[in-house]
Amino acid sequence: MQILTIMLGVIVNIVIYLSFGSLLTRKKGGELQLGMSLVVGFFAYYSLFFVCCIPVMKMFRPLSLLTSIWVPVVAVIVLAALLLHGRAIGKAVVRAVEEIRRHPVLTLLLVLIVALQIVIVTTSYNFTLDASYYVAGVATNVETNMINVYDPFTGAWQDHFEMRYFFATYPVSDAVVCQLTGIPALIQTKSIMATVVILLTNLVYFMIAKLLFEGRNRESVWMLSFICLMNLLFITIYTPSLFLFTRTYEGKAIVGNLSVMTILYFFILLVKEKKPRMYWLLLFLVCFGSTTVSSTANMLIPAEVSMLFVPDIVFHKRFKELIPYAVCIMPGIILALAFMAYVKGYFVFYTYPVW
C-alpha cells in the first residue's frame, strides 16, 4: 500500500510539473519537448509556490490557508495545460513510446540505471543531521498547522522567522502535500520527493548527453551509465554525488545536482541553438526556482551562471545578453543580500504582529 502511495505521489508530481512546463515551453502549434517541460515545470512550480507561500508565512497565517490557496492554483494550471496542450502532450508521449520501441536494449539499460538509483535512495537507511531540520520542519508545520513558526529541532515556539530558511519554501510545499493527503513527512520527503529528484536529475543528464552527442541514443545512454558510476564513486561527505544519494530530500541536494545541471543544459542549448529569448526566460525560471528550493542557490546559481555565460558573452561580443544574464543572477543576489542584512541586524521578521 505504501509503495503504491509512493508511486502515485511520484506520478502526480510528474503530471503537475509537466503541466506547468508545457504552458511555458510549448509555442502554439509546435511540438512539446517532454524532458524540457518536465524540468522547467519543476522549477516553475516552486517559483509560483514561493509567490503564494511568502505572504501567508510572513503574515503568520495557517498552513491550511496556504493549502486552500495552492490547490486551486495547481488545479487551474493542470486543467489549462490539459485543455491547451493535452493533445501535444499525448503526441509527445506517443513519440517517446515509439523511441523506446526502436531502442529496447538501450531503454532497458537506461531503466536499470535509473531504477538502481531509485532503489538506493528509497531503501537505504542514512542518519543525517540536517534531516532534523528539513524533515522535522515539514512534520512540525503539518502538526502545528503553521509555517516555520515552531522550531523543528525542539518544537518550541520561535519569536522570529529564521531568515536562513525563510525564502527557501521548498519544504513548505512538502508540508502542504502532507496536510492535503495525510502522507507522513518522512515518506513525502525521503521517498516520494527523493524519487522525483532522482528521475529529474537523470533526465537532465540524459538531455545534456543527447545535446553533446547530437541526439545519438547509444552514446547518450553510455554517458548516463558513466555518470551513474561516477556518482556512486565520487563519495566524500562534501560532494554533490553523496548529497544526491543520501540527502536527496534536502534542497541543497537539488541545487547541487538538478539546478546546476539544468543551468549547464540551457547554456549548451544557447550555444547550439538560436532561440535565445525563450531559453533565457526558461533559464530565469530555473534560477529563480532554485533560490526557492535552498538558500545554497543564492551563492551557487549566480556563480555558475556567471562562470558559464560571462566568458561566452564577452568572447562572442554578444553584449546584449548581459541584460538577461543579469536578470538571471538577480534573485540569488537579492536573497543573499537580504540574508546579509538580517545577519547584520538591519531587519527581523517576527512571528507575531508588531504594532
Next chain:
Amino acid sequence: MSVLNVAEKGLSYLRACLDLYSENCAFLVLFFVALLFLCVKGSKEEKRIFLPSAIVLLLTVYNPVTPVLLMRFFDVNSEYYRFFWITPVAILVPYVAVRLIVMQHSTAAMSLMALALILLFILSGNFLYANGYQAAENVYKMPPELMEVSALIHEDADAEYPKAFLEYEYNMQMRQYDPKILLTVDREEYLYATSSDYTEEMLADPDHPQYRLLGALIKYQEVDPDAFLEALEMTHTEYVVLSKANPMRAFLKQTGLKKIGETKEREIYKYDLKEPYTFELVDYSVVY
C-alpha cells in the same frame, strides 16, 4: 567544513578545502585531464562549451585568493566547498570517457577501452557503500525502536505534547517521525556536547539548565542530583530515554526517576514535574 578556517589557513585554505572535498577521489584530476583532451581533440563547439568556463573556474573558485577575499564579506568557512559543485565533473568526465570509447575502430577495442575506463573510475573513487549498505527497516526509514519509544511515551503521557530528553541519534530523528514529542535539547547544544566537556560554570548556569542534563547523561560528568532534578523541572522535561549501555541509568534511579517502559535496547524514565506544564500551540486566530 567547520574544521577549516580561512583566517587561520590564509592562502592554504583552498588546498586544505580541496583535500577534504576530494579525500582520495581523483575525479577532479580526471576533470582537468578531460579538459586537456578537449584542448587537443575537441571540436570548436566542445571547446566553446567547456574551456572558457573552466578557465574562469580556475581563476576564481580554484584561486587561493578567492576564499580570503570572500571572507571579508561573507562567512565562507564552512560552505566554500559548495562552489566546487559548479565544476561540471559529472558531465565532462563521463562525456570524454564515451568519446574515447567511440573513437575506437572495432568492437573489441571499444570494449577494452570501456573496461579500462570503468577500472579507472573505480580506482579513482570511494564507493558509496564502501562501509556497507544499511537497509531501512521500514518505509519511514526510522529505527523501529524509536517508533516504539514514541508510542510508549504517548501511552504514558497525559499531555498531548510531552517533552523528552533523548540521546544523540534519537534526538536528531524523533521529531521527523513524531512532531508531537517536544525535545529538551536542540541540535547546536547537542553538537557541543558531542565534542566538548562542560565547565563548572556551565553546569551551574541558571540560564542553561540543559547543560546539566547533557553533562550528566551524555558526558558522564559529575552533577549534583538535586541540581539535575532542578534542570528537569526548569526545562519541563518529563521523560528521559537512555540506551541500556548508558552507565547513567543508575544515576537516574538514584535521583528518583521511575522506569515506565523499555524496548530491546532502551529504557524510558519519567520525572514527575512538581509544577505540571502543558505546552499549547499559540492561538493565532486572535490576531485576525
